[in-house]
Amino acid sequence: MAASLLSHGMRRCSAHACAAVAVRRGLSSAAPPSVFTRLLLNLSRYFYDVEHIVGWNDWARTKLVRSKNTFFGYAQQRFGDNIGAAYYILTLRGSFRFAGQSEWFRPDSRGRFSYDFMSTPDAQIEEVDLSGTIINHNGLDNLVKQNKLKSLSLRGCPEVDDWFLARLHVFGESLVELDVSHCPCVTVGGLAALQNLRKLQRLDISGLARLQSPGLVRILLEEMLPHCRVTGAEYEQGLIQPDTREPTEEDHEASANTGVRHI
Amino acid sequence: MWRKLFASVPAFRAPKAPCRSFKSSSRRAEKDFNKDLEAQFRAFREKVAAAMPGSDWSPFELTPGLPPERADVVIVGGGVVGWSIAYWLKRKERVRDGLRVLVVEKDPTYSQASTVLSCGGIRQQFSLKENIELSMTSADFLKNINNHLWVVNEDPVDLQFNHSGYLFLASEKSAHIMEENYRTQRHAGAKVALLSPSQLKERFPWINTDGVALASLGLENEGWFDPWSLLNAFRRKAMSMGVYQCFGEVTGFRCSSNVAEIADGDFVDVKRIKYVNVQMPNSLEYQPVESAVVVNAAGANSGKIATMLGIGLGPKESISGIPFPVEPRKRFVYVVHCPDGPGLDTPFLIDYSGVYCRREGLGGNYLTGMSPEETEEPDISNLDVDDKFFQEKVWHHLANRIPAFEQLKVSSGWAGFYDYNTFDQNGIVGLHPLVPNMYFATGFSGHGLQQSPAVGLAVAELILDGGYKTVNLNAFDLKRIFLREPILESNIV
Numbered sequence: 001m002a003a004s005l006l007s008h009g010m011r012r013c014s015a016h017a018c019a020a021v022a023v024r025r026g027l028s029s030a031a032p033p034s035v036f037t038r039l040l041l042n043l044s045r046y047f048y049d050v051e052h053i054v055g056w057n058d059w060a061r062t063k064l065v066r067s068k069n070t071f072f073g074y075a076q077q078r079f080g081d082n083i084g085a086a087y088y089i090l091t092l093r094g095s096f097r098f099a100g101q102s103e104w105f106r107p108d109s110r111g112r113f114s115y116d117f118m119s120t121p122d123a124q125i126e127e128v129d130l131s132g133t134i135i136n137h138n139g140l141d142n143l144v145k146q147n148k149l150k151s152l153s154l155r156g157c158p159e160v161d162d163w164f165l166a167r168l169h170v171f172g173e174s175l176v177e178l179d180v181s182h183c184p185c186v187t188v189g190g191l192a193a194l195q196n197l198r199k200l201q202r203l204d205i206s207g208l209a210r211l212q213s214p215g216l217v218r219i220l221l222e223e224m225l226p227h228c229r230v231t232g233a234e235y236e237q238g239l240i241q242p243d244t245r246e247p248t249e250e251d252h253e254a255s256a257n258t259g260v261r262h263i
Numbered sequence: 264m265w266r267k268l269f270a271s272v273p274a275f276r277a278p279k280a281p282c283r284s285f286k287s288s289s290r291r292a293e294k295d296f297n298k299d300l301e302a303q304f305r306a307f308r309e310k311v312a313a314a315m316p317g318s319d320w321s322p323f324e325l326t327p328g329l330p331p332e333r334a335d336v337v338i339v340g341g342g343v344v345g346w347s348i349a350y351w352l353k354r355k356e357r358v359r360d361g362l363r364v365l366v367v368e369k370d371p372t373y374s375q376a377s378t379v380l381s382c383g384g385i386r387q388q389f390s391l392k393e394n395i396e397l398s399m400t401s402a403d404f405l406k407n408i409n410n411h412l413w414v415v416n417e418d419p420v421d422l423q424f425n426h427s428g429y430l431f432l433a434s435e436k437s438a439h440i441m442e443e444n445y446r447t448q449r450h451a452g453a454k455v456a457l458l459s460p461s462q463l464k465e466r467f468p469w470i471n472t473d474g475v476a477l478a479s480l481g482l483e484n485e486g487w488f489d490p491w492s493l494l495n496a497f498r499r500k501a502m503s504m505g506v507y508q509c510f511g512e513v514t515g516f517r518c519s520s521n522v523a524e525i526a527d528g529d530f531v532d533v534k535r536i537k538y539v540n541v542q543m544p545n546s547l548e549y550q551p552v553e554s555a556v557v558v559n560a561a562g563a564n565s566g567k568i569a570t571m572l573g574i575g576l577g578p579k580e581s582i583s584g585i586p587f588p589v590e591p592r593k594r595f596v597y598v599v600h601c602p603d604g605p606g607l608d609t610p611f612l613i614d615y616s617g618v619y620c621r622r623e624g625l626g627g628n629y630l631t632g633m634s635p636e637e638t639e640e641p642d643i644s645n646l647d648v649d650d651k652f653f654q655e656k657v658w659h660h661l662a663n664r665i666p667a668f669e670q671l672k673v674s675s676g677w678a679g680f681y682d683y684n685t686f687d688q689n690g691i692v693g694l695h696p697l698v699p700n701m702y703f704a705t706g707f708s709g710h711g712l713q714q715s716p717a718v719g720l721a722v723a724e725l726i727l728d729g730g731y732k733t734v735n736l737n738a739f740d741l742k743r744i745f746l747r748e749p750i751l752e753s754n755i756v
Contacts, residue, residue: 163424169483188607189426198466217625
């Protein structure tokens with residue numbers, strides 16, 4: 001009762017939207033949902049209160065993703081593009097390395113980082129590691145000015161999708177290494193957009209759940225980017241294996257027909 | 264005495280006819296009797312349940328699928344533009360159920376609808392600023408489509424968007440137009456790059472660059488997707504928000520007319536639509552739907568709807584004699600298979616000769632076609648595919664541009680209608696001066712799908728707010744037809 005009264009105070013449209021998003025996240029993530037999640041989703045089909053509670057959690061998460069991916073305009077304007085981009089990467093809990101320096105700037109396990117990167121405002125970023133962060137296509141606004149970016153790792157990012165890959169064309173002249181493995185939202189349509197990265201030499205496409213024939217995609221990517229080495233997919237993946245095929249209807253019918261003919 | 268009395272009543276008399284002894288078949292008869300009794304009980308229970316309130320039995324036979332008798336907005340045409348307008352109207356209504364929207368669609372199978380027969384491309388490479396803005400707004404919508412169109416407990420929307428971009432090729436004659444378009448596009452914020460013939464050859468080695476002076480490649484927000492998914496996403500979300508759907512054909516309107524005097528002293532009839540007559544499929548029965556606003560999003564059949572209101576049927580010199588300039592034009596799309604064709608980097612290639620080609624799937628299939636000349640428009644009475652058109656007109660241009668396509672096999676093909684605007688091939692959005700409550704959103708000449716989310720928003724703003732807020736489409740208003748001022752788009756495919 002209390003829960004339904006509380007939720008009554010919230011804006012109705014956001015409640016509906018977040019309930020919708022809650023179930024969407026449960027359905028679209030790669031791992032099967034846990035028992036608790038399944039129970040909650042089942043209950044939310046029958047009770048408005050549970051639907052709203054499930055929605056609050058995801059409303060909070062959507063708000064977090066959106067706030068983490070805004071354009072850090074003040075930082076860019078006050079301190080310059082490079083420091084703005086560096087600050088953005090560190091707040092997302094990613095790490096990076098400036099061009100001409102060999103040490104990496106990383107946050108610690110609690111997300112705190114030192115502000116030493118502010119001492120070199122002219123140094124451009126060369127390598128970025130954003131694995132496991134919640135960066136999405138809006139967050140790239142902070143990084144588009146880094147035209148010396150050589151290596152980008154997006155391993156296991158849940159919000160990286162095809163539209164994100166399409167925006168990577170801004171790094172077409174500099175990007176040499178890209179890792180999009182284990183991103184659940186990436187499909188072939190987004191990988192086709194990588195044709196604009198002409199200098200790419202290493203591409204990792206392992207663990208992409210939405211690719212139905214990874215071997216074929218690897219062949220096509222190697223044709224599309226001749227100087228690039230594509231890892232993460234074997235040529236046999238996605239092929240129909242002839243010896244493990246189940247006996248089909250035609251085999252059964254053929255044997256039945258031969259039986260009738262003998263009679 | 265009682266026995267005689269008993270025997271005298273014919274009902275109680277024992278039957279004189281020979282009857283079988285019951286001993287042998289008693290069990291079977293008992294079973295039959297019980298089965299019959301069960302059936303009778305079941306029928307009785309069903310009748311009782313139907314008689315209770317909450318069931319949909321009624322003593323009058325009502326036609327299923329009739330539209331409501333009253334609706335605030337009736338949208339004629341259930342294609343992607345119509346459903347987009349319905350969705351945005353419901354999104355912008357400030358009070359819940361404040362607006363009753365009805366979408367009327369003639370064909371539930373969508374067999375001749377332009378939406379589902381389209382190639383599904385979206386591009387920002389236009390020459391008109393409004394077209395570029397419409398396309399960019401639509402791309403932003405599609406980027407966040409699950410935030411807009413997702414329904415609780417359903418699968419997320421998957422458009423199968425291929426981000427391969429569009430590649431336009433220009434000859435010597437049209438290179439300067441392409442450069443100017445490039446400036447307009449970059450100014451409006453589209454991400455396009457110009458390529459010289461040598462850069463083009465280095466980037467796409469499978470293209471034959473003879474005759475190409477300049478090429479323009481879309482880098483972002485361009486590609487193609489599945490139009491049926493978008494249509495169903497709009498429809499599902501709009502229906503979950505309470506839009507009524509009716510499968511029927513609009514056969515007429517009941518209007519009230521007033522006579523108005525225009526500037527040069529002529530008198531014209533200004534009609535205000537009161538009722539829309541929606542005829543049920545395979546029946547003569549029709550339902551007059553009382554409505555305040557009607558939106559004409561009927562695509563290729565918009566001209567027919569306009570004629571029902573008398574637009575174009577007046578004396579030639581007056582404003583009511585100018586017909587609504589949208590008519591259906593048939594276009595062919597051919598599916599070809601070429602095993603040695605270009606690979607994953609194939610953009611939506613559009614040659615200066617008019618031929619276009621895009622990749623379909625990963626198996627070496629391509630969609631290709633060409634717009635015919637003005638004088639050789641195919642017959643619009645059916646959607647039959649003309650194979651000779653491919654052999655005679657399309658193939659040699661295609662093989663000239665992509666030499667690998669000299670060896671190909673035409674797997675299949677289809678034909679669809681463009682809602683072709685014969686005046687200037689750009690969309691027509693706005694009110695008609697002679698019918699002050701009919702909004703038009705049609706005439707996109709092949710670009711309806713890619714502009715549909717933004718056009719839906721624009722029309723909803725026009726209806727509910729009285730003016731455009733997001734994209735300014737005043738240039739697409741109908742008055743340009745009466746003032747004879749076409750706004751021409753130079754990049755029609």
